[in-house]
Structures are given as C-alpha cells and as structure tokens.
Amino acid sequence: MASIDIKGVRKVYPGNVKAIHALDLSIEDGEMVVLVGPSGCGKSTLLRMIAGLETITDGTISIGSDVVNRKEPAERDIAMVFQNYALYPHMSVRQNLEYGLKNRGTPRDEIDRRVTEAARILEITPFLERKPRQLSGGQRQRVAMGRAIVRQPKAFLFDEPLSNLDAKLRGQMRIEIRRLQRNLKTTSVYVTHDQLEAMTLADRLVVMNGGRIEQVGKPIDLYDRPASLFVAGFIGSPPMNLIPVEQLRALAGAAMPVLPEGTDILGIRPDGIMVGGSGGIPLSGVVELIEPVGGESHLYVRVEGIDQVLILVLQGRAEVAETERVDFVLPVAALHGFNRESGKRVE
C-alpha cells in the first residue's frame, strides 16, 4: 500500500492534443479517490499515466516514495480493472487470477492460497474452471476484481468498471467495491463519468473538466459548496438550478437579499426550493411536467416573469397537478452565488 503523488503532470498526445494541463493531486495511503467528469475530460488519460500505459509528457508521478515516470507498468506494482474487464478469453477463471502471480514467480502454494481466498471473497469459487465467455457480465466483473486483489498491489486503478453492467447490477457492484476497498484498505483511484457512482464511492472526489481539476474534496462538501458553475451543474441529480441575478432582482424587488460583489448567477438545489412557506425570494410559476420517482417528485416549473424552467424536488407525492400554478420561495440560506465570467463561486 502506498500514497500516490501527482506533481505538475501534463499530457500532450501526438498531434498536439493537450489532454491534461499541469495537474497536481495527492492521494493518501488507503484512500479511495474518484475522478469524475464528462467524457473526454482526461480521466482515463490520468489513470493510464499512473498505470504506466501512457507516457508522462511533463511532471512526476510517485507511488509510495518512488518516482515511477520511467517504470514499466509491471514494476509499479499496481492493478487495474478495465471497463471491458480485459479477461484473457482463452484462460479459465483460475488461470486469469494466477497469471499475474505466476509472472512474478510467486510460489505455487502461495498462489493457491491467494486465489482460493480471492475467489471466496468475491464468491466466484464455483466458476474457477470456467472460461470468461461462460460467465455473465456481473461474474466477469467479479473475476476482473479478483485478478486485481490476488496481486495485493500497492494501488487499485479502476477505469469505469461498471459501465457495461445494467443499472441494478451496477448498484450492487458499487456497494461491493466500496466494501472491498474499506476492508482491504488499498489505495484506489476510480474513474467514472457517473456522478452518483462518484458520490457514493469516494472518500475524496476529484471533479475534472477539460484536462484540469475543477474541485477536490469530500463528496458532500462538493455538493454543499460547489466551487464553480461546472461543479454545481455536474454534481447532484437533478442538477442545480442556475438563475441570472438581474432577472431575479427585477422579480424579487425588496425581497432580494444583499449579494457579495461580483455575484451574477444564483444557484439553488432542486430540493432547496420550498413550496408555500416564507422567508426568502417568493416566486410563482406554472407546473409544466411532473416526474413521480416514487419517494419524491420532480416538478418542472416555468417561472412567471423570467422565461426559465426551474426543477423542484418535493418529498412524497406532489399536491399540485400539471398546468396548475404553484407558489414557492428560494430560501436565502440555500442560495449559491457564482460569477459568470470566471465561473467561480462568490462568497
């Protein structure tokens, strides 16, 4: 086990494609860090540089106390779980698990002990003699995890490992990965574009955008205090409502609170808006659409006076119907201020 230190790392692909711009990140020993961001933001590139599958254009990556820039993937003592699992199709599950240990000259009895243990933990013992193509998606995923844990590496690297599973299985595997990582306490870097997966798995969340880090922190801190418009829009589902200040000021009149210098966009989470109630900016609008999601309902409301649709999350069943008018308030404490030009949060 080890910490991972990324200092001033850049990646330029042939053809002058700048995938990562001078990036710093420290990952502590035993921590699970999730890299999240839209497709093409450079998550996989960063992960593959840690793994040694891509060269590092500039800067240094250290695992433990060693700078690994010049080391082969095999010498970095990390394990990786790929999106397509990358199981060796011509080998049985057992051979897949053994491959990495054999290549490192692990003694036979030690190999058997570790494979048996990993198979037990992941509940794949009954499939050990099968070929990957005889397994379901979820079982393959477990084998891919098994191949990582038998190695007892310094770090696990995951590149969207759950993307190929259906929603239900994805939920289950997410919990299992979390539990496994907690038990083994192996430093992990997990890449995903799914913000829910990111929020639930991460000790620390790294939101990336266009090859740069937007914000790093505990998932709940990022949710509560997004540092930029990008993070505000990316973390949380349904996404945060963003309203231009001038339009709101015209509507709210005296109810408009005093805002810090430079605030020109206000954000509010869909569950922060209160239907009825008082003590905030009072607004009203027409319900265009209701999505009942079971325990809560999502209301799409077109605000009167400003031509914008806000999303409201109500607990339980909605008391209003579509096309009806609804009054609500934006509580001042729930508002987030942003500057449009810099895209940054304003305090």
Place this chain on the structure above:
Amino acid sequence: MDTKRTVFPSQGLPYLLVAPQIIITLIFFIWPAGQAVKSSFEREDPFGLATSFVGLSHYVRLFQDPAYLASIGRTAVFALAVTVISMGLALILAVAVNRLIRSATTYSTLLLWPYAVSPVVAGILWWFLFNSSTGILPYMLSFFGVDWNHQLNGTHAMILIIVAASWKQISYNFLFFLAGMQSVPQSLNEAAAIDGAGPFKRFWTIVFPLLSPTTFFLLIVNLNYTMFDTFGVIDATTTGGPNQATNILVYKVYTDGYIGLNLGSSSAQSVILMLFVIALTVIQFRYVERRVQY
C-alpha cells in the same frame, strides 16, 4: 441474429441468377472430375481406340511404385517447408507491422504485392535470381563456399521451389495474421503488461493463443496451396527436375499424364489428390469454426 431475406417477385429468378455459376462449376469442375474418376478405373490402348475396365489396378500399382512413394515424401517435405516458412515469416512481419502506428498501411500494401504476382512469374523471378550463371544469389552464395546449381543439384532445386512458393504465400498469411492481431483487444495486452508479462511473454501467452483460429485456418489453406496450387511455380523453374527431385504429386499428375501419356495412372493420382483436398476442406469446415475457439 437477424437474417436478411430477399423476396423475389418470381420463383424462377433466383435459380436463373445462380445458373451461370452452377454451369461453370459443372463444366469446368464436376464434369472433368467425373471423367478423371472414370478413367482411373480404365485402361486405354496406345491409340485411344479401346478402353477396358481394370478396377483398382492403377491405384494398387501406384502404391507399389517407388517413384510415386518418393514423390509423396518430396511433397510432404515441400508442403511442410513452405507452410512453416511462409507462416513463420508472415507472423514475424505481422508482429512488426502491428507495432507501427503511422506507416502500418504503407507497409501492409507493399507486403501484399507478391500475392498479386502470378505463380509462373514468381517462379521465373526466383529462377533468375538463382540462375547459376547470371543470378545474384548464387554469386553471393559463392562467397560462403556454396556452389549453387539447381539444374544439377536436387537439394538446391528443392530449396529454389520452396523459396519461390513461400515468397508468394507470405503476403496472404501476413494479411490474415495482421487482421487477427488487430482484432486482439489492446486492453488484453495492457492487462498482461500490468500483470508483469514482458512483450515476448505477452505475445506467446496472450496474442498467439488468441490467433489460433487464424493459424489453423492458414495451416489448412497453405497445405492446400502447396499441394495443389504450385504447378506454375514448378513448371516455370525446375519442371520437376533434376532427376525427379522436385517432382511433387501435383506435377507428377501432369508429367505422367501429358508427357508419359499414362492417362489411367495420372487419373488415379489426381483422384487421390482430390480426396486429399476434400479431406482438408472437411477438417477446415468442421474444426475451424468450433474446436479452435477460445
């Protein structure tokens, strides 16, 4: 899986459309093959006026004929050598080209050219290169103390036809190996690299086993090629000589039939070859699809 079905307006049209292919196959393949089978059981008098049924006697005599048995041995040597050399070199070239990122297509195209050359021209090309008085290769070999003369030396002649036949076949094998390698997902190589396998080990434990369907397919195709499709190469270079040293089965059918005018024996030989090609094809169809999968 969905299967596309085309509905024809009239019942007869589909048959009409496949008719040319069927007719060509009947006239140029099935009918001559039938004739060969028939005449392999018959003896014809020297003037071609009378034929008599002789049963299996052509076959029996063939397998008692030391010249025929020797030809089987030579064919085996030739077929195995060409298959091993052309597949081996093709594999090495495919590995090399597969590592290239930018110029891969250029190299692939250049490596394909020999395949476009007809067997006769390929044979003549190598005959010139190996010509004992004017060729460049004998000149170079002379520095190593080799006195090259494929017109007198049977081993030299065999090497010549092996080289000429392999050279042509490398292109074909290369293309299949390259396509096979490119269909091995890159992530498998990466996973193996992380699992501590060096490039050499990755090739032998991951890529090569995954190529086994391609390898098996090529094995059959190459055996077929060397045994039946190399007439042109031999006719253009050694014409079976010197002293029968390169008279492989397919060429012997011709020499015994058209030059020796022993049509019965020649027919029996071609029937044996035909059975062989049928056997290889059956193996290919039965096993390529199923057993050599992973």
